[in-house]
Amino acid sequence: MVNKNRERITSAVTNLDLHDIARAAKTYGVRSFHVVMPLADQKSLIDKILNHWISGAGGRYNPLRREAMEMIQTKNSVADVLDHIRNEGAGVPKTVATSARKQARSIRISAFRDMLRSGEPYLLNFGTAWGLADDFIAHSDYLLNPIRGNSDYNHLSVRSAAAIMLDRLMGMKGEG
Amino acid sequence: MVNKNRERITSAVTNLDLHDIARAAKTYGVRSFHVVMPLADQKSLIDKILNHWISGAGGRYNPLRREAMEMIQTKNSVADVLDHIRNEGAGVPKTVATSARKQARSIRISAFRDMLRSGEPYLLNFGTAWGLADDFIAHSDYLLNPIRGNSDYNHLSVRSAAAIMLDRLMGMKGEG
Incomplete structure (x- = not known):
């Protein structure tokens, strides 16, 4: 990403980016939704959010939300996303x-x-x-x-x- | 609004509802964006958010965000929104x-x-x-x-x- 001054940065996770884009992806028949995040502390924040909504209380309270959040894959790089898709046999x-x-x-x-x-x-x-x-x-x-x-x-x-x-x-x- | 069990409720403010819908409203030429909120504590939360982005540090940092947030009107009821629009001379x-x-x-x-x-x-x-x-x-x-x-x-x-x-x-x- 870039910041306001067009300098290259890694942006922090925004909780509702995960929810909203996963729900839209599910609505529009997208096959998978990958969040690219190379920073360890931010990745563990994503894991915490996903655990809450997939295996935790959030998922039990709102199974439809769980269905969307289950689409999310966290990856270190776009290269890793491409590898994942290739390994699924969906082509490059x-x-x-x-x-x-x-x-x-x-x-x-x-x-x-x-x-x-x-x-x-x-x-x-x-x-x-x-x-x-x-x-x-x-x-x-x-x-x-x-x-x-x-x-x-x-x-x-x-x-x-x-x-x-x-x-x-x-x-x-x-x-x- | 209704909750999960279709019981009538007043929902809490979500910060990004204000930002995202104001930005979309501005993008698509909507005349005004009214947030209906009858609860005093939630209204003061909205005020705090709007002050930050309109007259505070947020608005100085990101003037384009300020332009969107300036569209937001907070009202107690839909009847008040209709009154506001009528008083602006835009008809009913x-x-x-x-x-x-x-x-x-x-x-x-x-x-x-x-x-x-x-x-x-x-x-x-x-x-x-x-x-x-x-x-x-x-x-x-x-x-x-x-x-x-x-x-x-x-x-x-x-x-x-x-x-x-x-x-x-x-x-x-x-x-x-």
Whole structure:
């Protein structure tokens, strides 16, 4: 990720990023949700949260929440995520970056929606803090256009951006 | 709101509901975002959060966040929200309820998108906890279809549901 000054950082875990994105992933039929976190203390915080909602009191109180939280995998790096997916026998996914800033190589979200119909695996990446680092974006196979609302303000939370993106990519619009 | 057992409750404030929904509202050109909270201690918590992000250190650190948080109005009741909008000279809005459960009277989200083009004011309502109370929904002018993903799982957070709903209603899809 980068911080406000576009310096490379590792961002801290936000509890509701885990909940909200897992629930949206489950709603939109995403196969798995990986949280990339190289810091040991932050990883143990994730474990604590997941234990509460999967095997602990949270999961007993709210089994539907447990179902979503069970999707979460914690990994040290994107390379480890790619290994995990490859080891599951799902093939080697293409990586897709998201950003609030359009670049010359950005592709339309609707074009990626069409690509997903092929059934090939894709790893869709979202950044917390001030977004994914430039070199990560540059090395991704694809970069998606930013989400446009209907104003010049483009500072959605990562939770909102992920939810909207999944809806644009996978939502059943015809029934809405 | 209702709780897990569909008993009527007043739900506590969730900090990120304020941030995420204000940011989405700003992104999608919503005129104002009202948080209905009748409990004094919870209202003072909202005030504390808003003060931090509007006149305090948060607003200086992140002016874009301040711009979103400035949209938030805290009100005791939906009747007070309607009064506020009427007093602004924007007319008397029709009330629109959202719910994860479809009813016979639910209308299509796309139909409401068309209605918004008239320029008439609408007050779109989202519930926290286990959703808006049944009698509130029954007394609303309209009820929208639930958001469908592409699975049977329909337990989005209110933050995600509000973001997706605003995108379906106001998003510039042509440019995505």
